[in-house]
Amino acid sequence: MSSQKNEVVIGLEVHIQLTNLKTKLFCSCSNNYRGAEPNSYVCPICIGLPGSLPAINKKAIEFATRLAIALNGNINESIYFFRKNYFYPDMSKNFQISQYNKAGGKAFADGGQITIKLNSHKKDIILNRIHLEEDPARLVHKGSIATSPYTLVDYNRSGVCLIEIVTEPVISSPEEAREFLKQLKSIVQYSEISNLDYEGSVRVDANISIRGHERSEVKNINSFREVERALRHEIVRQKNLLKRGKLLAQETRHWDDKRRITISLRTKEFEADYRYFPEQDLVPIEIDDEFIQKVKDELPEMPRERSIRLRRDYNLSEFDSDNLVLDKDIADFYEDGVNSDASFGPDEYKQFCNWLMNDVSRWLNEQNKTINDTKLHPHQIVDLIKYINEGKITTKIAKTIIKDMMEGFSISEILEKKGKKRISDEKLLNKFGNEVIEENPNIVKDCRKNPKAIEALIGRVMAKTRGQADPHITRAIMLELLKELGIIT
Amino acid sequence: MKFYEYMGYELIEKIKNKELSIPELIESCFHRIEETEQILHSFVALSKEKALEKAKSLDKDLEQGKKIGQLYGLPLANKDLICVKGFPTTCSSKILQDYHPPYNAFVIGKLVEQEGAIHIGNTNMDEFAMGSSTENSCYGPTYNPWEISRVSGGSSGGAGASISSGQTILALGSDTGGSIRCPASFCGVVGLKPTYGRVSRYGLIAFANSLDQIGPITKCVYDSALMLEIMSGKDPLDSTSVDMKVDKYTEELSKPIEKKILGIPKEFFGEGVDNEVESAVRKAIDKLESLGAKTIDVSIPHLEYTVATYYLICMSEASSNLARYDGLRYGNMSDNLSGDVYDVFSRTRGERFGPEVRRRIYLGTYALSAGYYDMFYIKALKVRSLIKNDFVEAFNKCDSIVCPTMPLTAFKVGELIDDPLQMYIADVLTCPVNLAGIPALSIPCGFDSNGLPIGFQIIGDYFDEKGILNIGYQLEQELNIYRKMAPAAKGGK
Numbered sequence A: 001m002s003s004q005k006n007e008v009v010i011g012l013e014v015h016i017q018l019t020n021l022k023t024k025l026f027c028s029c030s031n032n033y034r035g036a037e038p039n040s041y042v043c044p045i046c047i048g049l050p051g052s053l054p055a056i057n058k059k060a061i062e063f064a065t066r067l068a069i070a071l072n073g074n075i076n077e078s079i080y081f082f083r084k085n086y087f088y089p090d091m092s093k094n095f096q097i098s099q100y101n102k103a104g105g106k107a108f109a110d111g112g113q114i115t116i117k118l119n120s121h122k123k124d125i126i127l128n129r130i131h132l133e134e135d136p137a138r139l140v141h142k143g144s145i146a147t148s149p150y151t152l153v154d155y156n157r158s159g160v161c162l163i164e165i166v167t168e169p170v171i172s173s174p175e176e177a178r179e180f181l182k183q184l185k186s187i188v189q190y191s192e193i194s195n196l197d198y199e200g201s202v203r204v205d206a207n208i209s210i211r212g213h214e215r216s217e218v219k220n221i222n223s224f225r226e227v228e229r230a231l232r233h234e235i236v237r238q239k240n241l242l243k244r245g246k247l248l249a250q251e252t253r254h255w256d257d258k259r260r261i262t263i264s265l266r267t268k269e270f271e272a273d274y275r276y277f278p279e280q281d282l283v284p285i286e287i288d289d290e291f292i293q294k295v296k297d298e299l300p301e302m303p304r305e306r307s308i309r310l311r312r313d314y315n316l317s318e319f320d321s322d323n324l325v326l327d328k329d330i331a332d333f334y335e336d337g338v339n340s341d342a343s344f345g346p347d348e349y350k351q352f353c354n355w356l357m358n359d360v361s362r363w364l365n366e367q368n369k370t371i372n373d374t375k376l377h378p379h380q381i382v383d384l385i386k387y388i389n390e391g392k393i394t395t396k397i398a399k400t401i402i403k404d405m406m407e408g409f410s411i412s413e414i415l416e417k418k419g420k421k422r423i424s425d426e427k428l429l430n431k432f433g434n435e436v437i438e439e440n441p442n443i444v445k446d447c448r449k450n451p452k453a454i455e456a457l458i459g460r461v462m463a464k465t466r467g468q469a470d471p472h473i474t475r476a477i478m479l480e481l482l483k484e485l486g487i488i489t
Numbered sequence B: 001m002k003f004y005e006y007m008g009y010e011l012i013e014k015i016k017n018k019e020l021s022i023p024e025l026i027e028s029c030f031h032r033i034e035e036t037e038q039i040l041h042s043f044v045a046l047s048k049e050k051a052l053e054k055a056k057s058l059d060k061d062l063e064q065g066k067k068i069g070q071l072y073g074l075p076l077a078n079k080d081l082i083c084v085k086g087f088p089t090t091c092s093s094k095i096l097q098d099y100h101p102p103y104n105a106f107v108i109g110k111l112v113e114q115e116g117a118i119h120i121g122n123t124n125m126d127e128f129a130m131g132s133s134t135e136n137s138c139y140g141p142t143y144n145p146w147e148i149s150r151v152s153g154g155s156s157g158g159a160g161a162s163i164s165s166g167q168t169i170l171a172l173g174s175d176t177g178g179s180i181r182c183p184a185s186f187c188g189v190v191g192l193k194p195t196y197g198r199v200s201r202y203g204l205i206a207f208a209n210s211l212d213q214i215g216p217i218t219k220c221v222y223d224s225a226l227m228l229e230i231m232s233g234k235d236p237l238d239s240t241s242v243d244m245k246v247d248k249y250t251e252e253l254s255k256p257i258e259k260k261i262l263g264i265p266k267e268f269f270g271e272g273v274d275n276e277v278e279s280a281v282r283k284a285i286d287k288l289e290s291l292g293a294k295t296i297d298v299s300i301p302h303l304e305y306t307v308a309t310y311y312l313i314c315m316s317e318a319s320s321n322l323a324r325y326d327g328l329r330y331g332n333m334s335d336n337l338s339g340d341v342y343d344v345f346s347r348t349r350g351e352r353f354g355p356e357v358r359r360r361i362y363l364g365t366y367a368l369s370a371g372y373y374d375m376f377y378i379k380a381l382k383v384r385s386l387i388k389n390d391f392v393e394a395f396n397k398c399d400s401i402v403c404p405t406m407p408l409t410a411f412k413v414g415e416l417i418d419d420p421l422q423m424y425i426a427d428v429l430t431c432p433v434n435l436a437g438i439p440a441l442s443i444p445c446g447f448d449s450n451g452l453p454i455g456f457q458i459i460g461d462y463f464d465e466k467g468i469l470n471i472g473y474q475l476e477q478e479l480n481i482y483r484k485m486a487p488a489a490k491g492g493k
């Protein structure tokens, strides 16, 4: 490891909700609380009524096993829970049922890694552990925390299953953190355990230090997107203090995503003592090799394997395939599309990938949508590529109609709606045809030997008419004109 | 004879034979409560109207030939920490005043909903089951029916007194370090703490969740066996409940015990055990020998560490179990809401928990704190497993262990309340059973010179409730004192 001056050391604790579970971690209330009437998805267990007891959701154990396998972690044979004791109004029992790897406890799985690529450099981000825990209730404030006259508590979220992924402090930059989270999100999606696009499904705590100095822990980063921002801010803050000759304190800081700064919450001497101790209401769950093997066998294809397969099957570059597989829905869309037309070959595979990764992805990013939020169907991209290749529209026009395609309109519908009605006036098309022949003597010459060269001429007519020329009539006219010139027979 | 002088199983026969109707029984039971409650104070809340209503409806069902469950409308007094849907369940604490659980505990479902017992009210207890005298109740103590200047034992003191005075026929208690057996011993009734995991704890408000277990308090061993048969079994809502066949305990009671080997642990007869208690227990052992049982000496060498170990563990767990009482979701909050949320939580807990509960929360919090955890909690867990091993070793040599339940008979109200350590030491013979997680039965075996009952404890191997009930029944029949009613029960003030 390099011992550069001002070397940044980052460790992340990523909490993700297992949104694909039907029920909460310790009771049978619905896990799908979003949009529900506050405090409607509750029972004696998840609001911690006296006398209630937790009962483990077996599916959560299976989901955690899936993720642990996908992250290459070591699953512990015996899974047990600990209580993390602290008072807070979002806590139904004033302790959280969690897992702990000290005081005689063990995490769900130890170790594991995620390989990231940054500027074509590969790096393994080593994980410390993953573990399961319950989500606290949601505190709702009118306006901001500071100005709200009251706090409302919605227990619908209380008891939802969280899985925490803790990295070793091996991340050296906000960009690496971003890449790590990108890959993690992808693996979670492929494992079919959660949809991290749901609001509030992700929370990140980050430990940040400049090597040789005290670290700070930044809490409350509520989306992957915010992580990079918060890290950048915190690094600059720490470096500035050092520049001014100040000492850094070991402290806990809060990420204020409105003001985009970190604020000190407490210093080391005021750190909470969580008094972790075993949760005896839950008996240890034995995880045997047979179970792990079964989960492994049923585990869907992971992004890394898929990328290798896409390279092989569709002749894509490593760069393209790695990007394509990142979002499983995009990759599924891709494969649905390119496989739906038998005439497609390597050129079309590449074209399809480009359309998806450039124009479509850009639009999705701008709109903050996923591909499944749109009405776009793979066959529309297939049509688009065919229209272009057949010269019916130009690439430039294609780019302008992508937006409408997202709404589910077919290309012909869009062209029509845009007033780009077909020109079938033979006189007019004759005029354009003659112009194109005059302007492109080389293509015309080519037509003598290459019957396909006529497509290029038709394309030019299409371009002149902004794609409005009727392709059939244009073709007939071009054939006639070339015959008249004696180019073809 | 009054109805309340009969055993539960005898009343069931009378009801079946139409010698007695269920409403008659329940009426007489409330009549008895009216007669005695002023002096005893066993109950914290009564459910007279509902009980009478249910009695009528069961009676009607019975007349129409419908099945009404095995308990035929017998009255059941519930300890104030087992949840009964819609009925105030307060742990005899100010912090849970007016708390009405929205659900029934597993055992209430079994005994009341399924097998036709009638819930007549909730009995008094030490606040959150913390105590051995029922003096730590926010409602004041329950007095001993044998001598009303004395305590009824604890923490299920209300249950013990209600049975021994004939206010009810069946009662539920909970036992964390002796809370069923201590009042059974002091009140001269039968109390059974089942194996940890035999009875679901779902709906039992936790004191120390690795030790708590619900059990019956009854007039006789047969009724105890009958209740246990119904209450036992796997409950998916309690992960620690065990999926194991439930024995037909009532059918095993009359089996001869001539082949039984009884272990006598010398440590349980050591210093601190009252002479009269020891001699009564020894006499009872002689009776068992006369029935053909053999006795051998066994040893529980770590007994001297049990009280310290027990209190470290139960206080640590309690500090966490009782954290939820902040007044936010149920129960009540301090009237003074000034300051931030932590101020209000602290004030609420400071005002609404009694001194013994606060003491245990402080000590438990301390024991779990960084820097002390290994020294106290972890060490206590280690000693706990040594104690467990002591019992495992002993049960390699014997079928059951016999000894006193309490080292003394009921003490005077107020006598030990200012000396918590002395009070804690009174649990020395009961709490090792909870640490090991094994079952134990307490039955009356005689009286001291003050006329106070003496409890005889039979400790069994894991899930051998069958064995200890069998021995208990044989001894009970042989001693034949189980029909003797407490003086307060005779109506005298």
Ligand SMILES: [Zn+2]
Residues within 6 Å of the ligand: A024, A027, A028, A029, A041, A042, A043, A044, A045, A046, A047, A159
């Ligand atoms: Zn729930």
